[in-house]
Amino acid sequence: MAVGTTYTLNLRMLFLPPLAMAAHDREVELLDGTDEADHAQVDTLALLESVRRYADRTTVYCHASGIGSPGTYPRLLTFAEDCVVQVFTPTPGHIFHPKVWALRFRRDAELVHRLVVCSRNLTDDSSWDTLLVLDEGERGTGIPGAPAADFVRALPGMAAGPIAENRPEQAHDLASSLSDVWFQLPKPFTSGELRPLGLRPAPPTWPMPARADRAVVISPFLDVPTSARIAARTTPVLVSREETYALVGARAVQHTSVKVLSPHAEGEIDGDLGSERVRPSEVRTGLHAKVLVWDEGHTGHVFTGSANATHAAFNGNVEFGVLLRGPRRTCGVEALLPDGEASRDRITFAHVLQDHEITDPDPGEDLALEAEREAELHHEALLQAGPRLLCEQEDEGRYAVSLRFTRPFPAGPGPTRVRLVSRPRTDAAPPDRARWEGVQLMQLTPYLEIVTHVPVPGQDDLEVASVLKAELVDAPEDRAAQVLRSYLGSEESIVRYLRFLLDEAEIGSVWDDLELEDPAGEGRRGPSGTFEDLAILEPLLRAAADGSETLDRVEALLRDLGAGPERPNVVPEEFLDLWQAVWRASQERRR
Structure with a gap:
């Protein structure tokens, strides 16, 4: 089971968590989804199977207006809508911004x-980010997991x-088992605690002391009040972006050593964004990590x-x-930015930093960012108004879809259109x-x-x-099932997909010669063959003898395809007869 959170979401990256959870079964590559028919079919079926197998156990919570606009529409989303x-x-007016996965x-x-x-959203950005992995350890030692349980338990109550x-039941079930878990401390830290923020109105929770011995703050976004409270006995180091410094002005950070990433550390976005829309506030490259490091006495702290x-x-x-503590020399500022000149023998964070001079002493303004937030608030109001998409069948395979709202919504800051x-x-x-007709x-x-x-x-x-998720009605x-049949085609x-499920030991040979029929009807078909050619009997009987969960996967596939005596053309009759006998026998054995 997986529960994840993100501020912004790329719908194509929604396929990544189930694919990762299937990685222990087979090694696959993620499709970019621009045109499934043009890709190797091995990748298509691997992605299809991983989404079908794990989507019902994976939930992603994201900010109300945080789903990015996609380019082309991947039909696989049908299996991951829930x-x-x-x-x-x-707290009204604030944002849902966590990036955490509970697995x-x-x-x-x-x-x-x-x-x-x-610090990374579920997107395909190529920015500098951080990732901390905590595995379950011995109970009573390390980092208690109860705050993570409280966080997961609260998520369904925020649904917009x-x-x-x-999904609420799954979140509560995961929270129940998390509540007694303790996570191993990453070395060389000696203590730590999980800190969810904003679950309920509370006083400000800035973690750094009023005056540390040394401090480093890494943040792609800053504001004037918070910049002013970064203080240490030696000059604190502040690492951010040029655009952010221009907004806070030189006066707000004059007590700090101002740094930015060196140009050679800035990467280009991998791949072509194509028709994907990009917002002004999005950080697609460069610095996106959020880390606070400070020393107090002999103890180093990392938030x-x-x-x-x-x-x-x-x-x-x-x-x-997560707040981690440990010996100052290995867990504090010295570990991140060592004293003395950087050398080739020791690669540190300092190698990718350079000084930055802010030209304007006063805070600047970014009217585009303000306008963006106005639009986002309007989109959130549309979601609060309860959008419903009503489907009416026109003829076979075609529908008229009308957008309706259950509550009134205010006028926007400018012309708004939907599709x-x-x-x-x-x-x-x-x-x-x-x-739409x-x-x-x-x-x-x-x-x-x-x-x-x-x-x-x-x-x-x-x-x-x-992108907003509406209620799809009728x-x-x-x-x-029809979308699934469109992927398999013939x-x-x-x-062959059934064989793939049954005989994972020979997956490669099955996939090497597998092609699918083009759903658009362009005439591309799989290789010819008969039921006997595929030698499906042996792996089926082996799975039945072993009591393998593979049988459950085959049953789920046939159920999702709508296969049965009333639909004789979905799968070969010979296989259906054999399957029904094997399935009945396996159920009797389980009982």
Whole structure:
């Protein structure tokens, strides 16, 4: 089971967690999804199987307006729709900003937990980030997991839109087992604690003392009040971005040593963003890590996680961090930025830093960022208004989809248009009269792209896009089965997929010659063959004899495909007869 949180979400990266959880079974590569038919089919089926196998155990909670606008629409989202839950914070006007994963695995008869605390959102950015992995250890020693349990337990209560019935139950179940867990301390730290922030209104929780011995603050975003409270007996070091320094001004940080990443440390975004929309506030490259390091006496402290060095982060935002303590020399400022000149013999963080001079003493303003936030608040208001997508069948395989709201919503800061993310951008319409006709079944989706054009004084209008998850009403019950059949396409491909499930020892040879029928009808088909050619009997009987959970996966596939006597053309009749006999026998054996 996996529960993850993120501020921003790339819908394509939603496939990454189930794929990672399937990695112990086989080694695969993640598709970029631009056109599934053009990729090696081994990757397509690996991704399809991992999403089908683990999506029902994976939930991602993200900020209400934090889903980024995709380029092309991947049909695989049909199987992962219940994974996404958009949320609001308990403190109005603040953001849901944690980046943490709580994971539970089953090892034989015992449950094992892992906590991943990071500064990276579930996106494909190539920025500098941090990641801390905490594994379950001996009870009573290390870092108590109860705060993580409280955090996970609180998540369903923040849901802003539709949430699948089983997801709150899963969160509470995971929280129950987390409550008694202790996590191993990473060496050389000697103590630590988990610190979720913003779960309920509370006094500010800035972790650093009023005056440390030494201090380093790494944060891509700053504000003037927080910059002023960074203090130490020796000059504290502040690492941020040039754009951020321009906003706070030189006067606010004049008591610090101001640093930025060196140009050679800045990477380009891997891959082509294509038609993906990018927001002004997004940090796609460069510094995105958030780390506070300070020394008090002989003890070094490291606070790492999602929180920027801003007032909002520690006073209302929902965040998650970890505070670690240990010997000053190995766990404090000296370990991060050693005294003396950097050398080739010892690579340190100092190698990628350089001094920065701020030219303006006073705080600047970024009107585009202010306009972006106005648009985001409007998109959040649209989500609070309860969007519903009503499906009406027009003819076989085509539908009319109308957008309705259960509550009124305010006017936006500029013109706003919406579209199904599966439809061309030319199909966008005003939210109060949005209707799409001739929508194919494969295009039915609860995801709406909301685009608002906000006027910015002295600049061109700013275009801000978010994706909201609406309630999909009256969609065909077998929609997922039809999408699944579109991926497999032919009887031969379905049988080969069954063989893939049954005989993992020979997966490579099965995948090497596997091709799928093109769902668009371009005539691409799998290799010809018969049921007997595939020698499926032996692995099926072996799985039955071993009591393997593989049989459950085959049963789930056939159920999702809608295979049965009433649909004789979905899978070969010979296999269906054999399967029913084996399945009945395996169920009797289990009883």
